[in-house]
Amino acid sequence: MSPIVAVIAPGMMGSAVAKRLTSCGAEVRTMLSGRSAATIARARSAGMVDATSAQIADADFILSIVPPGQAVALAESLAPALRSATRKPIYVDCNAINPATVRTIDSIVRETGAIFVDGGIIGPPPEPDSTKTRIYLSGPDALKVTVLEQYGLSMPVQAGPIGAASAMKMSYAGITKGFTALGATMMLAATRAGTADALVAEMKVSQPALLKWLTTQMPKMPSKAYRWVAEMEEIAGFVGADQTGAGFYESAARLFDRVAEDFGGQNTKTAALDAFCEKAK
Amino acid sequence: MSPIVAVIAPGMMGSAVAKRLTSCGAEVRTMLSGRSAATIARARSAGMVDATSAQIADADFILSIVPPGQAVALAESLAPALRSATRKPIYVDCNAINPATVRTIDSIVRETGAIFVDGGIIGPPPEPDSTKTRIYLSGPDALKVTVLEQYGLSMPVQAGPIGAASAMKMSYAGITKGFTALGATMMLAATRAGTADALVAEMKVSQPALLKWLTTQMPKMPSKAYRWVAEMEEIAGFVGADQTGAGFYESAARLFDRVAEDFGGQNTKTAALDAFCEKAK
Numbered sequence: 001m002s003p004i005v006a007v008i009a010p011g012m013m014g015s016a017v018a019k020r021l022t023s024c025g026a027e028v029r030t031m032l033s034g035r036s037a038a039t040i041a042r043a044r045s046a047g048m049v050d051a052t053s054a055q056i057a058d059a060d061f062i063l064s065i066v067p068p069g070q071a072v073a074l075a076e077s078l079a080p081a082l083r084s085a086t087r088k089p090i091y092v093d094c095n096a097i098n099p100a101t102v103r104t105i106d107s108i109v110r111e112t113g114a115i116f117v118d119g120g121i122i123g124p125p126p127e128p129d130s131t132k133t134r135i136y137l138s139g140p141d142a143l144k145v146t147v148l149e150q151y152g153l154s155m156p157v158q159a160g161p162i163g164a165a166s167a168m169k170m171s172y173a174g175i176t177k178g179f180t181a182l183g184a185t186m187m188l189a190a191t192r193a194g195t196a197d198a199l200v201a202e203m204k205v206s207q208p209a210l211l212k213w214l215t216t217q218m219p220k221m222p223s224k225a226y227r228w229v230a231e232m233e234e235i236a237g238f239v240g241a242d243q244t245g246a247g248f249y250e251s252a253a254r255l256f257d258r259v260a261e262d263f264g265g266q267n268t269k270t271a272a273l274d275a276f277c278e279k280a281k
Numbered sequence: 282m283s284p285i286v287a288v289i290a291p292g293m294m295g296s297a298v299a300k301r302l303t304s305c306g307a308e309v310r311t312m313l314s315g316r317s318a319a320t321i322a323r324a325r326s327a328g329m330v331d332a333t334s335a336q337i338a339d340a341d342f343i344l345s346i347v348p349p350g351q352a353v354a355l356a357e358s359l360a361p362a363l364r365s366a367t368r369k370p371i372y373v374d375c376n377a378i379n380p381a382t383v384r385t386i387d388s389i390v391r392e393t394g395a396i397f398v399d400g401g402i403i404g405p406p407p408e409p410d411s412t413k414t415r416i417y418l419s420g421p422d423a424l425k426v427t428v429l430e431q432y433g434l435s436m437p438v439q440a441g442p443i444g445a446a447s448a449m450k451m452s453y454a455g456i457t458k459g460f461t462a463l464g465a466t467m468m469l470a471a472t473r474a475g476t477a478d479a480l481v482a483e484m485k486v487s488q489p490a491l492l493k494w495l496t497t498q499m500p501k502m503p504s505k506a507y508r509w510v511a512e513m514e515e516i517a518g519f520v521g522a523d524q525t526g527a528g529f530y531e532s533a534a535r536l537f538d539r540v541a542e543d544f545g546g547q548n549t550k551t552a553a554l555d556a557f558c559e560k561a562k
Contacts, residue, residue, distance in 0.1 A: 099474065122483055122487065123487065132487070134483070136479070136483075158476070158479045159478075159479070160475050160476065160479075163474070164474070164475060164476055164479070167470075167471065167474035167475070167476040168471070168476040168479045168480055168483065170470070170474075171467045171470055171471035171474070171476060171480050172480060172483060172484070172488075174463070174466070174467040174470065175463065175464060175467050175484075175488070175491060175495075176488060176491070178463045178467070179460055179463060179491065181529075182455070182456065182459045182460060182463060182529055183456060185455070185520060185525065185526035185529060186452045186455040186456050186459070186520075186526075188526075189448075189451070189452055189455065189519060189520045189526060190448065190449070190452035193380065193444070193445070193448035193451075193452070193519075194441050194445060194448070195439070195441065195445055195448040195449040195452060197440075198417070198439045198440070198441075198445070198449045199449055199452050199453060202403055202415070202417075202449065202453060203453070203456075206403065206404065206413070207453075207456070207457060209490045209491075209493070209494055210456060210457070210460065210494060212490075213490055213491060214456075238470060238474075239466060239467075239470045244466065244532050244535045244536040244539060245466035245467075245469075245470060245532070245536070246532075247528055247529075247531065247532030247535070248462075248463055248466060248528075248529055248532045248533075250528065251525050251526070251527075251528030251529045251532065252525075252529075254525045254528070255525040255526070258525060
């Protein structure tokens with residue numbers, strides 16, 4: 001029998017995950033109350049069906065795929081329904097959040113009698129036949145979620161407790177998105193100083209791999225920057241024991257915040273980044 | 282007739298630059314008063330000869346190659362001799378310093394009647410037949426320095442005023458050394474969280490270029506970290522108009538400071554970084 005999976009919310013990532021599941025025969029529920037027409041259309045096109053909290057809690061799996069700042073609130077809002085459910089689901093938090101935040105959610109979910117598994121998504125919204133997206137899982141019940149690999153998802157189980165999958169996601173994003181933030185800072189500084197051409201020319205010779213990576217990734221960043229702000233703040237929390245590292249990611253959060261504002265407005269930073277990347281072609 | 286070049290100081294970079302010059306027939310002067318036996322031996326082996334301030338000021342070129350925090354002080358200490366010199370040299374500041382600091386040095390030097398050129402070194406201490414090291418030059422008199430290309434140095438002239446060559450150096454080092462700082466932060470955080478193996482495995486698949494770069498560069502970092510602290514502070518000044526960016530490089534300065542302390546002492550961070558890099562092999 002095919003599993004029933006609740007995927008909340010139907011954002012870009014959530015609806016893409018849902019579409020993989022429904023196209024492989026799973027039933028996917030979500031919550032559409034109060035959502036925009038565009039989100040509702042995206043959810044429908046992914047084959048997701050609207051459901052009440054009770055119907056969400058009655059699923060076999062709940063995948064939480066929300067902006068990082070909403071992960072705890074979602075668990076809290078579902079807790080009463082989970083507590084009332086006679087057949088408890090497995091709740092998988094797939095968000096880009098600090099392991100400490102994951103453990104808070106674990107407590108909220110476990111108190112309801114449901115099972116909790118930690119998850120971390122690496123890669124873009126999944127597409128058919130693509131191997132680029134993996135949902136890492138960790139915790140004592142992680143293996144129970146891997147049945148979803150038969151429904152179009154790649155779900156490697158990682159060694160370690162609840163929090164390990166999120167720690168991996170934090171450190172991976174800390175390198176890739178952190179480098180993007182730092183690269184943007186320097187592209188903008190070099191442009192302001194009138195040295196962008198010389199920098200590109202030198203990097204073509206002595207740092208071709210870094211130049212190629214940065215100028216390939218950068219054009220995709222401004223439209224996503226608003227989503228990365230809270231993720232950088234989670235990473236700052238993740239490296240919190242290391243004051244130095246926290247400073248990096250607090251700076252990265254502010255950078256993405258400013259680029260997001262620019263992207264929705266004046267577009268001067270976005271244009272400067274695009275112009276830099278063009279030089280590298 | 283071969284040029285007379287003063288190279289101050291005879292550190293790793295300065296003595297390597299001097300050795301290229303002397304092996305191509307230039308006379309190279311330096312100041313050895315108060316230096317350690319090891320430094321004096323390195324200078325001698327590079328063919329450098331000890332000189333007074335007056336003899337330094339009587340050279341055709343003065344190359345300032347000192348730790349970033351000493352660049353202004355060197356210009357100030359040489360100013361009286363430069364003022365007294367009847368034949369004025371060309372003073373080239375080759376240090377990793379903020380263009381604003383370069384302009385301060387330009388004022389000090391110009392006031393003595395000497396000519397000032399901005400420089401920025403990209404690459405390791407130069408070796409015979411290697412094309413890895415370039416001393417970028419900028420400013421109205423930059424072309425006058427390129428005669429030294431006949432004496433074993435690669436000296437591309439960059440468009441732009443005094444400060445342009447240093448701006449290029451700042452933005453290049455901001456990317457390469459900034460990424461090294463950020464990579465070290467995340468390698469250490471992943472190691473503390475027990476997710477280093479999983480991170481390496483994922484990056485081998487999805488970020489091979491960044492993994493290779495980081496794990497090739499990182500083992501060379503701890504022994505050099507102490508020299509990078511002031512350079513990161515200069516870069517923080519360079520991006521100073523951009524508060525976000527300054528936060529990055531102030532954090533990077535503190536990271537390198539802590540790694541340098543570790544490298545000279547407990548070696549726990551250094552060992553953790555080495556262990557991470559080993560996994561990637």
